[in-house]
Amino acid sequence: MRLRTRLTLWYGGAFFAAGAVLIAVVYLIVRDRVAANLPAPGDSVEYLVQARAQLGMSEEQLLSLIDTVVQRQQDANDATLQGVLLGSVVALAVVGLLAVVFGALIAGRVLRPIDDITATARRVADRSLHERINLHGPNDELKRLADTFDGMLARLDRAFEGQRRFVANASHELKTPLAINRTLIEVAAAEPDADHRVRGLAANLLAVNERHERLIDGLLTLAESDRAPADPAPVDLADIVAHVAAQFAAEAAEAEVAVTISAAEAVVTGDAALLERLVANLIANGIRHNRPGGTLAIGTTAIEGRARLTVANTGPVVAAYEIDALFQPFRRGEGRDRVESVRGVGLGLSIVESVARVHDADVEAVPNPGGGLWMTVDFP
The missing domain is CATH 1.10.287 (Helix Hairpins)
Structure with missing residues (x-):
């Protein structure tokens, strides 16, 4: 009541x-x-x-x-x-x-x-922490409650904005030395007198450097995806899926994963770059956490005016109680940190959840009986 x-x-x-x-x-x-x-x-x-x-x-x-x-x-x-x-x-x-x-x-x-x-x-x-109540009236209990709530929102807004600035600034600052390291390693490996041990060490260092670059890019994207789109516009998920799937075609072929696409028109209002990153992370997750000879099914549709994106892949069996941990940064299934995996940096699904949240979308992950995940993103 x-x-x-x-x-x-x-x-x-x-x-x-x-x-x-x-x-x-x-x-x-x-x-x-x-x-x-x-x-x-x-x-x-x-x-x-x-x-x-x-x-x-x-x-x-x-x-x-x-x-x-x-x-x-x-x-x-x-x-x-x-x-x-x-x-x-x-x-x-x-x-x-x-x-x-x-x-x-x-x-x-x-x-x-x-x-x-x-x-x-x-x-x-x-959406965001920028709004305030600004209640007008006598200085009674409700006015004091509203003012206290506004003060709390202001402190939270400053804290989150400071956190985003720190992550963004740190990511930008770390990109420069990593780029310098990559250049120096490539130059050292290209020297005529470099033997096979130097070239092998350079290849390992380049792989580690590339992984650090992906980690920084993921942190930067995670910081930027946690704010509402500044200029939302209608975007067709079918176009994004077709474009992103083409980019991952070579990786899917190398991983021996068969990709099938069923893309019907599904228009949402949001940021095209963030939505493209959401689709890319889901497809990359479906390919890299799959098995040779596995499948990846991607679909878009509109149900009662709501756009829906589905990504279903085969792969290792995932327990239902591990689903929530998959969306946490640097976490993976079976209780291990995803930062240990060479297939990613452990930020893919965290970015997916963050992008979905700022677009008022609902993300649901369900384990497939034979292994892998069935991911569904429902947009308003």
Whole structure:
């Protein structure tokens, strides 16, 4: 039950309870006053003595007359009390219903700032930390709550922005010495007097240097993919899949992985470069974590207005409880760090999840019964 409904019910219940107590008190007061107006037995005897002399009535006739008058008065009093009680209950019901309606309006008015806080928190969680509530009004509890939330968002925004700047700057700074190292190694290996040991060492160093370059590129992409697209535009996933799959054709052939593509039109709104990196990482993951003679099926489709990308590959058996770990940076299945693998640097699926998150997409990975993964990305 929503808080507004609970507040309305509490307000209405309190009003009805207070009204019932008020009706009971008024009813008791009226009943006591009416009963006090009836003649007492002593007054009846005294009146009987005076009336007999004036009216010339017998005692039996006078007693009968008094009983009739008292009974009619009692009936009138009972009718009055019943009318007062019935009218009070009807008035309580009508005014109570109006109070419930006004209570709902008041509860909505009071809770409106909380709705604004909730909506801002949802937008911030889905997109970026740049939005603020900026609640205007008296300096009450809700205003202080909104200001505290804005302050927390500002600190988080500075922290995340500083982290992104650090990763980006560190990646750019590390690229230069790695490029210099690659050049020096290539020059040393190309010397005429370099023997086979020097050339073998140079090849190993170049492989390590290339892997470090991929790691830095992955870190830089991960830092840049965690922010919302600055200028989103319609992009057809089918075109991206066809383009990226062609780039990985040679690698798939070398790995003896058969690639099949079923690309129907699936238009999404987002950043084309980030979406291309998402597709590339999924295809690369499907090829490099496959087996010789395996398959990789890539498909795009639109279901009820939502674009869907599917990438299914064969490969080693993955347990269901290891799926979440695959999306963590530098992690791989079977509890080992993916940084140990020569097939990648362990950032591919982390980048996929980050790109999907900034595009409000849902990523789901399901183990295939025979081994490998079935990856699905659903876009809004």
